[in-house]
Amino acid sequence: MILGRTERGMPPVEPVTLKILVAGGFGVGKTTLVGAVSEIRPLRTEESLTEAGRPVDDISGVEGKNTTTVAMDFGRITLREDLVLYLFGTPGQERFWFMWDELSEGALGAVVLADTRRLEDCFAAVDYFERRSIPFVVGVNCFEGASRYPAEAVRQALDLDEDVPVLLCDARDRETVKEVLIGVVQHAMEYAADRREAVTG
Amino acid sequence: MSVDGQGRSHWFDDEAGPVVRPYAMTRGRTTSPAQHRLDLIAVVVTEPDAGDPETDPTLSPEHVEIVGLCRTAPQSVAELATELDLPIGVVRVLIGDLVHAELVHVTRPVPPAELPDESILRDVINGLRAL
Ligand SMILES: Nc1nc2c(ncn2[C@@H]2O[C@H](COP(=O)(O)OP(=O)(O)OP(=O)(O)O)[C@@H](O)[C@H]2O)c(=O)[nH]1
Ligand SMILES: [Mg+2]
Numbered sequence: 014m015i016l017g018r019t020e021r022g023m024p025p026v027e028p029v030t031l032k033i034l035v036a037g038g039f040g041v042g043k044t045t046l047v048g049a050v051s052e053i054r055p056l057r058t059e060e061s062l063t064e065a066g067r068p069v070d071d072i073s074g075v076e077g078k079n080t081t082t083v084a085m086d087f088g089r090i091t092l093r094e095d096l097v098l099y100l101f102g103t104p105g106q107e108r109f110w111f112m113w114d115e116l117s118e119g120a121l122g123a124v125v126l127a128d129t130r131r132l133e134d135c136f137a138a139v140d141y142f143e144r145r146s147i148p149f150v151v152g153v154n155c156f157e158g159a160s161r162y163p164a165e166a167v168r169q170a171l172d173l174d175e176d177v178p179v180l181l182c183d184a185r186d187r188e189t190v191k192e193v194l195i196g197v198v199q200h201a202m203e204y205a206a207d208r209r210e211a212v213t214g
Numbered sequence: 215m216s217v218d219g220q221g222r223s224h225w226f227d228d229e230a231g232p233v234v235r236p237y238a239m240t241r242g243r244t245t246s247p248a249q250h251r252l253d254l255i256a257v258v259v260t261e262p263d264a265g266d267p268e269t270d271p272t273l274s275p276e277h278v279e280i281v282g283l284c285r286t287a288p289q290s291v292a293e294l295a296t297e298l299d300l301p302i303g304v305v306r307v308l309i310g311d312l313v314h315a316e317l318v319h320v321t322r323p324v325p326p327a328e329l330p331d332e333s334i335l336r337d338v339i340n341g342l343r344a345l
Contacts, residue, residue: 025259025260027259027288029324029334030257030290031255031323031326031338032255050345055296056292056295057295057299057301057302058301058302058303059301059302059303082301087292089293090341090342090345092337092341092342093337096338098341099254099290101254101292115251115254118253119255119323119325119326120326121326121335121338122326187345191342191345194342195342198335198339199339201326201335202332202336205327205332206332208327
């Protein structure tokens with residue numbers, strides 16, 4: 014038997030990769046949530062200023078600069094050597110929404126984080142995922158002092174479909190965040206099953 | 215030898231801003247002819263028979279670093295961007311060059327809708343529970 018290159022050991026494993034998006038209004042706990050379950054790192058992308066709407070940075074002194082940097086939260090959860098789940102925290106400001114299209118393409122599903130004190134902040138995200146038929150769950154981040162709405166009240170206020178799970182969580186707490194992510198995967202499975210049924214029967 | 219954090223900080227200095235130099239590195243290209251937009255979670259794998267990229271004068275230290283990183287452990291486009299601390303657009307161009315030079319290949323992710331069955335998603339759920 015020729016050993017050759019295998020002297021170095023097994024060929025490296027190419028993992029199956031999946032992604033879940035984390036969306037929601039400004040300051041609702043997206044970064045906290047991603048950090049609770051994964052090693053979090055900022056991911057930079059550069060977008061042209063025309064696309065991004067208007068310059069955010071002081072661009073004087075950097076001649077010819079016509080792009081702006083947008084940072085996203087990015088987390089990796091290694092489930093197995095050959096199975097990796099990535100989390101992408103979508104930038105909140107509406108003028109960066111064009112980036113969502115790329116992020117949401119091929120996504121397994123999404124978490125829309127909501128703060129009951131300002132539920133309206135997540136309307137846009139709910140709308141976005143509904144329109145694109147991306148399975149999502151609503152995670153109600155239970156900030157202290159915020160009145161604890163029952164999940165049903167949140168569902169009504171957001172005018173959610175029956176089948177969209179509403180889960181209470183604390184974005185700082187790993188266990189509750191795990192439950193939210195599991196909720197996304199389960200919902201994605203049901204969603205796929207329903208679609209298959211719709212196609213075949 | 216791959217470029218470490220120290221080496222990188224010589225390559226870019228923060229004061230110049232993150233924009234101008236990275237694109238200088240890609241010679242101003244924002245897209246590479248070989249690759250249209252690589253998916254953020256597409257996995258880059260170093261070809262087993264890729265030689266020593268350092269001997270190729272057309273490659274930058276960042277190219278060399280990608281080849282090294284993806285030899286030990288194949289990784290996603292997004293991870294490479296964070297690892298090299300470069301914007302995604304720049305990393306896409308660099309990966310395109312490496313694909314062209316046949317030093318790496320890229321495995322596109324399977325869209326969830328095309329997963330053959332539910333077993334992978336069950337594995338994800340079990341994996342999350344076990345975290
Ligand atoms: N009490 C409490 N505080 C929280 C919780 N989640 C987040 N926070 C705090 O709320 C603040 C905002 O959280 P972030 O995670 O930065 O929110 P974000 O959605 O990433 O914010 P932007 O990226 O600015 O839109 C931080 O100070 C967190 O520590 C929570 O569940 N309970
Ligand atoms: Mg944040």
